[in-house]
Amino acid sequence: MSVALRTIDLAVGYRGRRTPIVVLERLNLSVKAGELVCLLGPNGTGKSTLLRTVSRIQPALADAVEIDNVESGRLSRLNLARRLRVVLTERPVVGALPASRLVELGRYPHLDWYGRLTPKDHEIVEWAIRAVAAEHLASRDCSSLSDGERQRFMIARALAQEPSILLLDEPTAFLDVPSRVQVMGLLRRLARDENLAIVVSTHDLELALRMADTLWLLAPGGKLHTGTPEDIILEGSLAEAFQAESIRFHPEERAFRLETHARGRAIVKGIGLHAVLAAAVLEREGYEVVPDGVCAIRVSVAPGSARWEVVLEDRRYSGDNFASLAEFVRGVSGKQINP
């Protein structure tokens, strides 16, 4: 696969009054055609700055971005725009503009001075709208679309560009869960089917770990880890980058968990989904769920149902849904056990 985007000792940041404020430096990154890269990192580590610099909306402090093996500084603005497209965090709400016109705006660098679209341009616009599965919304006014729908059209607008590289800055922020998964799934598919190099910054860690070919993980202090999600997990750099009090990264679950085990250990006996959910109840109430050993509370869950049973100080307590389990566990802490 050919390298679509490469940075060589890139430094990004802002020009201060006297000295430049460097956010990130000596970045050597590359994205291949067909690769989906997720850019992860806590707030304020420079994700947006990096994307804005690579797309030349913001000047680089130390220059060297190569696009399709050509130094981007040598490309004219229009030539760069023909190869690289961004979807930014700002979501302009434009009134009185049909969504299809918004996508047509994406053809901008290819059009004549008056902005006329040829039949071929129209074809590409229609293809882009189909690619984000939004044909039924194309004639709607932009201002009447929901956040998720508008995001699809912003992506379609970027696609209509026919870029080889697509940069997206938090495209899934403000979207509900199904839309997030859909948008990421869409990007996943576009990278493969259209052989695009895609870089997405996101805070959606679990989704990124599942969907990305490569992670760029920005740790506080400007350290950058790159690699496949699984390698990054093994390295332990995820846990390091998102270090915070009372949370811990669980590699098996590929997720962060709250770490408040004030109530001691608990054991859940049972199998299947219901046992997992019972464990979730206990964790929420402050227990550390362990497979075996000494424990403060032992819950048995009947297979295939939410029936639970606890034996505590020789007395038997039971219930048949998780609400009653949660209530019981809370009661244990208050020492008001009523069988």
Place this chain on the structure above:
Amino acid sequence: MTFHRKRGSVVLGALAVGLIAAFLLSLALGSVWIPLNHVGSILIGNGAGENTEQVVIVHDVRLPRALTALLAGAALGIAGLQMQTLFRNPLADPFALGIASGASLGVALVLLTSGATVAGVFGSNLGLAGDALVTAASIVGAGMALSVVLALSRRVESPATVLIIGLMFGYAAQAFVTVLVAGADPGKLQSWIGWGFGSFEGVTWQKMPLFIPLILTGLAVAAATTKQLNALLLGESYASSMGLNVRRMRLVTMAGASILGGVVTAFCGPIAFIGVAIPHMCRGLLGSSDHRSLVPATILMGGIVALLAQVVALLPGLPLNAITALIGAPFLVIILMRNRRGVFTA
């Protein structure tokens, strides 16, 4: 998609017809009524059978007046549209960068402080020399305001900051004007207030060789940058990512719009309302923010509204500036109410 295109051409056609009608009406109406068929034959030039008095009235008074109104209306509308798109602000108008205030300051300096000679010229029914002086002062004032704001804006990143700088400059210039007004003697105030009413009657044939090319240049800039204006609909970052040189576009647009606004102010006085309202009317009628149809519609609509305002201003005691708003505001409110969702970039 096709629906919008169709609606666009219907609206543009109707506006073109409306503009011709308003233009003819403006030629026919005045101190004496000249029937439309007479107006027509005078315009074509075979006014042989007509009485010479009518020919003189149409040629020397009404034609320049109507042309001025048409061009001024179109210019203000376009300048307003450019500013609104550039600053992504529905309240921006041609004078948002302090251009009108700069022009006012120039004119106030001439009208309110100058010595007896100029006052004498004005006392004798606005002689040509004094008139030209007012125009020149206005152009100089507007030009200075423009260059100051442009110079400052080159150092500024955010368009909102540019807008605020312009507004502050306007307030400052206005403050000087207020000081001048406070210290002026009542006789001079008369001509100052008269200038503030606005009028399309001051542009005679002698001034046209300056007025027409300046306005047409400004309009041409807007017509040639519809594609760039469309790119700006999504904000400067996106426009830049599409390959637009945003800084240069900002300068070109600000200069173009300010020249349009400044020239109209210099020749016709400070004419309010048209600049801010016409773009909204056109967005409402077209149901579109696409500048490819919005620019021609704004030119036509600006011409129509200015011509109609000029016709109504023939009634005694109604200054032009009062009429543009009086007939325009209700019309605009009706259009906006019909598009409940709003037609402006939020």
